[in-house]
Amino acid sequence: MRTDPGITAEDLRQRLYTFADDSMLGRESGTIGNVKATDYLAAELRRIGVEPAGENGTYFQTLPFYRVARDTTATIAVNGQALVVDQDYIVFPSGESFGGNADLDGVQVVYGGPMGDANALGPEQAKGRFVIFGPPTAPMAVEQEIAAMPRRYADAVGIAFAFLEFVPGPAREFLTGPQMKVGMEAEEGPVGLLITTQAAAKMLGTPMGGATVGQGAGVLGGNVRFSETAVETPARNVVGVVRGSDPALSHQYVAIGAHSDHVGISSRVVDHDSLRAYNRVIRPQGAEDQPRTPRPDEQARIRALLEAARRTGYPRPDSINNGADDDGSGSMTVLELAEAFAKTPEKPRRSILFVWHTGEEKGLLGAAYFTDNPTVPRDSIVAQINMDMVGRGGVDDVEGGGPGYVQVIGSRRLSQELGDLVETVNTTGGYDLTFDYQYDADGHPQQFYCRSDHYEYARFGIPVAFFSTGSHPDYHMVTDEPEYIDYPKMQRIASYVFDLVSTVANLDHRVRLNGPKPDPKAACVQ
Numbered sequence: 001m002r003t004d005p006g007i008t009a010e011d012l013r014q015r016l017y018t019f020a021d022d023s024m025l026g027r028e029s030g031t032i033g034n035v036k037a038t039d040y041l042a043a044e045l046r047r048i049g050v051e052p053a054g055e056n057g058t059y060f061q062t063l064p065f066y067r068v069a070r071d072t073t074a075t076i077a078v079n080g081q082a083l084v085v086d087q088d089y090i091v092f093p094s095g096e097s098f099g100g101n102a103d104l105d106g107v108q109v110v111y112g113g114p115m116g117d118a119n120a121l122g123p124e125q126a127k128g129r130f131v132i133f134g135p136p137t138a139p140m141a142v143e144q145e146i147a148a149m150p151r152r153y154a155d156a157v158g159i160a161f162a163f164l165e166f167v168p169g170p171a172r173e174f175l176t177g178p179q180m181k182v183g184m185e186a187e188e189g190p191v192g193l194l195i196t197t198q199a200a201a202k203m204l205g206t207p208m209g210g211a212t213v214g215q216g217a218g219v220l221g222g223n224v225r226f227s228e229t230a231v232e233t234p235a236r237n238v239v240g241v242v243r244g245s246d247p248a249l250s251h252q253y254v255a256i257g258a259h260s261d262h263v264g265i266s267s268r269v270v271d272h273d274s275l276r277a278y279n280r281v282i283r284p285q286g287a288e289d290q291p292r293t294p295r296p297d298e299q300a301r302i303r304a305l306l307e308a309a310r311r312t313g314y315p316r317p318d319s320i321n322n323g324a325d326d327d328g329s330g331s332m333t334v335l336e337l338a339e340a341f342a343k344t345p346e347k348p349r350r351s352i353l354f355v356w357h358t359g360e361e362k363g364l365l366g367a368a369y370f371t372d373n374p375t376v377p378r379d380s381i382v383a384q385i386n387m388d389m390v391g392r393g394g395v396d397d398v399e400g401g402g403p404g405y406v407q408v409i410g411s412r413r414l415s416q417e418l419g420d421l422v423e424t425v426n427t428t429g430g431y432d433l434t435f436d437y438q439y440d441a442d443g444h445p446q447q448f449y450c451r452s453d454h455y456e457y458a459r460f461g462i463p464v465a466f467f468s469t470g471s472h473p474d475y476h477m478v479t480d481e482p483e484y485i486d487y488p489k490m491q492r493i494a495s496y497v498f499d500l501v502s503t504v505a506n507l508d509h510r511v512r513l514n515g516p517k518p519d520p521k522a523a524c525v526q
Helices: 009-019 022-027 032-048 142-152 169-176 197-204 272-282 296-309 324-343 365-372 416-428 454-458 487-505
Strands: 060-063 065-070 076-078 089-091 109-114 130-134 158-162 179-182 191-195 220-224 226-230 235-242 253-259 265-271 317-320 351-357 381-387 405-409 434-436 464-468
Touching: 009 032, 009 324, 009 487, 022 032, 022 317, 032 235, 032 324, 032 351, 060 365, 089 169, 109 197, 130 197, 142 158, 142 191, 158 197, 179 365, 191 197, 235 324, 235 365, 253 324, 253 365, 253 487, 265 272, 272 296, 324 351, 324 381, 324 487, 351 365, 351 487, 365 454, 381 454, 381 487, 416 434, 416 464, 416 487, 454 464, 464 487
Parallel strands: 109 130, 130 158, 158 191, 253 351, 253 381, 381 464, 405 434
Antiparallel strands: 060 235, 065 179, 065 226, 076 220, 089 191, 235 351, 265 317, 405 464
16 A cells, blocks of 8 residues: 555545455454454554564554353342343443452342432441442433442442343343453452342332332342453554654653454344434434434435435445444544654654554453553653544534534543643644534543543543544444545544644653542543
């Protein structure tokens, strides 16, 4: 592939059509598809002259990946009456902040109250018990609250959340299937369950509406067990560096990142155009929205969109999630930036570190592993710029979207100075990007600050800025294809990030922190 030393829309188009091709098989971590994708990245870095910065002189950092599966022979009973797995309850995966194997024989059940309630059970009352929490009674970030519970109630034997019947099918399918984790360390902490309200009534001895916080009539039996199997296909971060020009500062790094993985191949084949027409009407944020039966007026709109989309008059069957925007767009923007920095005659004073993380779709696994096991000294990373989905954001994709629409998240959470630079470079460079900060608001229900790779740097006190053009009807769908990407906009964002990174890398000081470093083991709070 021939590419220009500068940042061009045509280079980005060529790269993305390669990276998000069907031959990459959806780039899922721990599969041959992600191996092919990371091979491509390494080959391109070698070709354009970026120095390897992975393990043992290579571009790769290999994660010790394990597949974790629940032992389906393990059962749970209450007062001697067996509960039905995957019907009455689902076990949270070991490693999703919850513990692994647990013996439940003789454990007392108590009611903890509604999730997030000010009068909920205190942690000291949960010690040695199995605590059931009801659905929240006010709007809240449920996923964030669930993730925080194992630390808050670390001395409990188990925690259950009684709203399984309200969990959508795709989420249930994910939770009941095998999961990936990094390393074989035993997971500590309480076991986690999602249970139905009916199961909660059995376990408490009364419906939750009549339950008293700290009380319960149930005594559990049985256990929870998981098995772990090493994944033979390697899961790899890709790491490269362009060395800085200042001998006094070149040992410091400005990191630029994206995730190379996506969600692989779907279990069923769908018609591309039919799915896209349906999602544009019913699921404008793709997998972020729940499917439902269209009303007659919506069905008419779907039919009209489908007729307009059918170029050949025939269905286009598809099952490969190519992830052109998520996060092919970010990955190829980082690759374009790597070439631009490698080929520019005037290198920045600090070094530029490029990291393509794997396993983002499985819980930020690659970014967590890299920041726990960095291939450069962690404290030498002065800032991290993350890009996840930077190829869309048009008026048909997101409310308020347009040619310059970009979401910015986290840029002032650790460093006011970095946040100011984000704005200044946009203004002085004439990029005319329109920054949307609404998704960076404290407590925002979509929790984007906690859901992409930048957070794994931020937890160590490294200032971050996360750029995205937002969700759209093709998010986590087989319809996320290169044909729908806005390449001139990608070029514009890439040029802006080049300028921003150069500015940070050329400062005569490290970007200043707002306060003390956070606890890297604490739960993420947006």
